[in-house]
Amino acid sequence: MLLLIKNVLDAQRVKEVQELLATGEFVDGRFSAGMEAAKVKYNQELSPNSPLHRRLNALVMSPLVQHSEYQAAVMPLRVATAFYARYLPGMTYGFHVDDPVMGPMSGRYRTDVSTTVFLNDDYEGGEIVIRTAYGEEKIRGEAGDAVVYDSGSWHKVAEVTKGIRLVAVTWAQSLVKDPQQRELLYQLAKAREGVIAKLPQSDEAASISTVHINLLRMWSEV
Ligand SMILES: O=C(O)CCC(=O)C(=O)O
Numbered sequence: 001m002l003l004l005i006k007n008v009l010d011a012q013r014v015k016e017v018q019e020l021l022a023t024g025e026f027v028d029g030r031f032s033a034g035m036e037a038a039k040v041k042y043n044q045e046l047s048p049n050s051p052l053h054r055r056l057n058a059l060v061m062s063p064l065v066q067h068s069e070y071q072a073a074v075m076p077l078r079v080a081t082a083f084y085a086r087y088l089p090g091m092t093y094g095f096h097v098d099d100p101v102m103g104p105m106s107g108r109y110r111t112d113v114s115t116t117v118f119l120n121d122d123y124e125g126g127e128i129v130i131r132t133a134y135g136e137e138k139i140r141g142e143a144g145d146a147v148v149y150d151s152g153s154w155h156k157v158a159e160v161t162k163g164i165r166l167v168a169v170t171w172a173q174s175l176v177k178d179p180q181q182r183e184l185l186y187q188l189a190k191a192r193e194g195v196i197a198k199l200p201q202s203d204e205a206a207s208i209s210t211v212h213i214n215l216l217r218m219w220s221e222v
């Protein structure tokens with residue numbers, strides 16, 4: 001799964017988020033990294049104690065989690081509160097896979113799907129590079145877009161060469177643990193949508209819906 005979702009945040013929200021982050025206190029991103037990732041992580045994160053998190057989460061996470069494409073692709077069971085990361089020129093995050101389990105002991109979750117929400121686009125470099133079965137994909141969203149990909153895939157953030165890169169990064173535990181099953185369900189959900197649009201009252205639409213619903217029941221864990 002590798003999907004770019006356009007315009008998750010509208011221009012007004014992007015502007016407000018940028019204004020808030022301009023006033024925030026940032027700390028070394030290595031503090032929040034797992035053992036392996038810490039070796040290659042070179043960025044900054046909004047201080048975990050920052051009072052801005054509440055407002056930022058309302059601005060960024062609500063539209064993300066409610067977005068129909070995010071719902072269809074991720075099928076989220078739990079979504080983590082976001083980290084707000086900043087990359088100054090020269091900063092980078094080398095190839096890694098994300099930690100498999102995150103969160104405090106009282107609320108741990110498995111990371112199935114990673115998401116980056118692009119909060120600005122006036123910088124150079126800083127592409128997310130994801131290794132897929134078909135080679136490396138480079139992604140640079142516009143401000144307000146989000147990219148989702150399997151947390152177990154190798155990925156990196158290329159060095160920012162000019163300007164400052166601002167993103168929100170979050171993880172979800174999906175109802176469906178297996179990436180291939182998730183992908184199949186996503187494709188089936190799209191096919192279902194298409195058939196319902198073209199043939200709303202048809203037997204074909206009803207039977208695709210039934211297969212989709214019952215596969216989700218078969219493969220989901222709650
Ligand atoms: O900055 C990004 O877009 C992704 C960062 C990342 O890979 C991570 O925090 O694990």
Ligand SMILES: [Fe+2]
Pocket residue numbers: 096097098114155
């Ligand atoms: Fe990562």
